[in-house]
Amino acid sequence: MKxxxxxxxxxxAETMPVxxxxxxxxxxxxxxxxxxxxQLAITSAVRGAQAMGKLTSYQRYEILRKAADLMSxxxxxxxxxxxxxxxxxxxxxxxxAQRGVQTITISAEEAKRLHxxxxxxxxxxxxxxxxxxxxxxxxxVVAAIAPFNFPLNLVCHKVGPALAAGNSVVLKPAGxxxxxxxxxxxxxxxxxxxxxxxxxxxxxxAEIGDVLTGDPRIRKITFTxxxxxxxxxxxxxxxxxxxxxLGSNSPLIIMSDADLEKVAAATAASGFSNAGQVxxxxxxxxxxxxxxxxxxxxxxxxxKAYAPGNPQDESVRMGPMIRESDATRVGxxxxxxxxxxxxxxxxxxxxxxxxxxxxxxxxxxDMRVSRxxxxxxxLAVSSFSDIDEAIAMANDSRFGLSAGIFTQNIDxxxxxxxxxxxxxxxxxxxxxxxxxxxxxxxxxxxxxxxEGPAYAVxxxxxxxxxxxxx
Numbered sequence: 001m002k003x004x005x006x007x008x009x010x011x012x013a014e015t016m017p018v019x020x021x022x023x024x025x026x027x028x029x030x031x032x033x034x035x036x037x038x039q040l041a042i043t044s045a046v047r048g049a050q051a052m053g054k055l056t057s058y059q060r061y062e063i064l065r066k067a068a069d070l071m072s073x074x075x076x077x078x079x080x081x082x083x084x085x086x087x088x089x090x091x092x093x094x095x096x097a098q099r100g101v102q103t104i105t106i107s108a109e110e111a112k113r114l115h116x117x118x119x120x121x122x123x124x125x126x127x128x129x130x131x132x133x134x135x136x137x138x139x140x141v142v143a144a145i146a147p148f149n150f151p152l153n154l155v156c157h158k159v160g161p162a163l164a165a166g167n168s169v170v171l172k173p174a175g176x177x178x179x180x181x182x183x184x185x186x187x188x189x190x191x192x193x194x195x196x197x198x199x200x201x202x203x204x205x206a207e208i209g210d211v212l213t214g215d216p217r218i219r220k221i222t223f224t225x226x227x228x229x230x231x232x233x234x235x236x237x238x239x240x241x242x243x244x245x246l247g248s249n250s251p252l253i254i255m256s257d258a259d260l261e262k263v264a265a266a267t268a269a270s271g272f273s274n275a276g277q278v279x280x281x282x283x284x285x286x287x288x289x290x291x292x293x294x295x296x297x298x299x300x301x302x303x304k305a306y307a308p309g310n311p312q313d314e315s316v317r318m319g320p321m322i323r324e325s326d327a328t329r330v331g332x333x334x335x336x337x338x339x340x341x342x343x344x345x346x347x348x349x350x351x352x353x354x355x356x357x358x359x360x361x362x363x364x365x366d367m368r369v370s371r372x373x374x375x376x377x378x379l380a381v382s383s384f385s386d387i388d389e390a391i392a393m394a395n396d397s398r399f400g401l402s403a404g405i406f407t408q409n410i411d412x413x414x415x416x417x418x419x420x421x422x423x424x425x426x427x428x429x430x431x432x433x434x435x436x437x438x439x440x441x442x443x444x445x446x447x448x449x450x451e452g453p454a455y456a457v458x459x460x461x462x463x464x465x466x467x468x469x470x
Contacts, residue, residue: 107160243449
């Protein structure tokens with residue numbers, strides 16, 4: 001596919017292959033953008049922001065609403081594209097396509113809800129003839145940098161609110177999975193978006209990322225990815241607004257009163273969907289030592305349903321990892337944990353991009369599978385003695401994106417909600433749960449700012465204070 005900059009679909013002499021992670025075959029190529037391409041895209045986006053500024057809220061709503069309708073009509077094609085380029089099983093690809101429709105639909109509605117408020121200035125001493133109100137205005141040009149693991153819906157979470165707020169967007173999709181973003185760009189233009197209001201620049205983040213994020217004409221950056229890259233972006237960005245959705249190693253606490261079969265099934269589903277390549281995948285599992293052995297047995301049984309295979313096979317529940325190097329890395333971390341005293345209850349092996357779903361028993365906090373973001377299909381399981389120890393173990397992390405607990409005890413549940421350091425907290429669910437309309441974001445090194453269209457549009461606008469002196 002071609003990339004879209006300066007109101008045109010363009011090729012370049014240098015290209016990048018898009019590889020099917022399961023078949024390891026090239027399914028398409030995209031241009032390898034240069035720094036000059038990024039500069040051209042930003043210059044065009046500045047004009048695009050001016051064009052967006054001339055649209056009414058209702059016109060922005062109509063464009064996004066039409067885009068959502070087109071996405072719904074093409075949902076199966078989008079799902080197949082997601083599965084081909086990213087490797088998640090087709091059932092998950094279809095869910096992502098439908099979630100993308102919802103995210104753009106919600107963004108469309110939010111275009112009609114941007115408003116300010118009146119400020120009672122006479123509440124300050126000495127003020128008698130002042131009338132104040134606030135208005136929200138677009139920031140201008142938004143840089144949207146998306147990851148590979150949800151190549152459509154996470155792009156929608158960035159592009160949809162940015163356009164709803166009246167901005168233009170320079171979109172940089174992940175190099176491994178650019179096709180879904182390019183198809184979304186086509187849909188937005190077909191829906192009536194001004195031709196320079198969106199740019200979709202394909203290429204290597206290592207080569208063009210600094211040019212994009214450091215340009216002063218970019219007034220807002222929204223990024224999903226690793227802590228290390230997020231830190232680099234923030235240091236390079238200068239004075240501009242940023243939203244960072246970064247890493248995690250999400251904890252799940254299982255209390256002694258939990259239904260073990262139900263919990264084991266939920267744990268496996270949340271650890272192995274998309275081959276564990278989800279920011280909020282369950283990674284660290286803490287089970288009350290009174291039920292630890294029984295829970296492990298149930299978890300092993302649930303894990304057997306996730307044998308990896310061809311993601312386009314309707315019966316397969318887990319596909320490949322995005323790259324063979326990632327499967328190798330996960331295998332190395334598991335082997336390291338075993339050397340440090342853990343044991344493999346099931347799984348542990350890999351071939352090519354296919355890594356078996358793995359349960360690591362008797363994990364300890366100092367192991368890399370516990371401390372870092374694994375981003376692969378393995379669960380590190382440990383035991384605890386009481387709720388206080390479980391919460392301390394959950395908080396023993398530099399991350400804080402999502403956490404879960406299974407219990408019927410309201411006191412334990414409320415203690416968990418108050419004391420666990422996480423932006424998203426789930427009671428009687430795994431950490432891997434998200435509704436696209438909710439505020440979503442992390443604490444600590446998991447990032448700053450919130451996604452979810454209603455919350456993202458606040459981050460993608462500026463608040464002006466207006467005072468009439470009567």
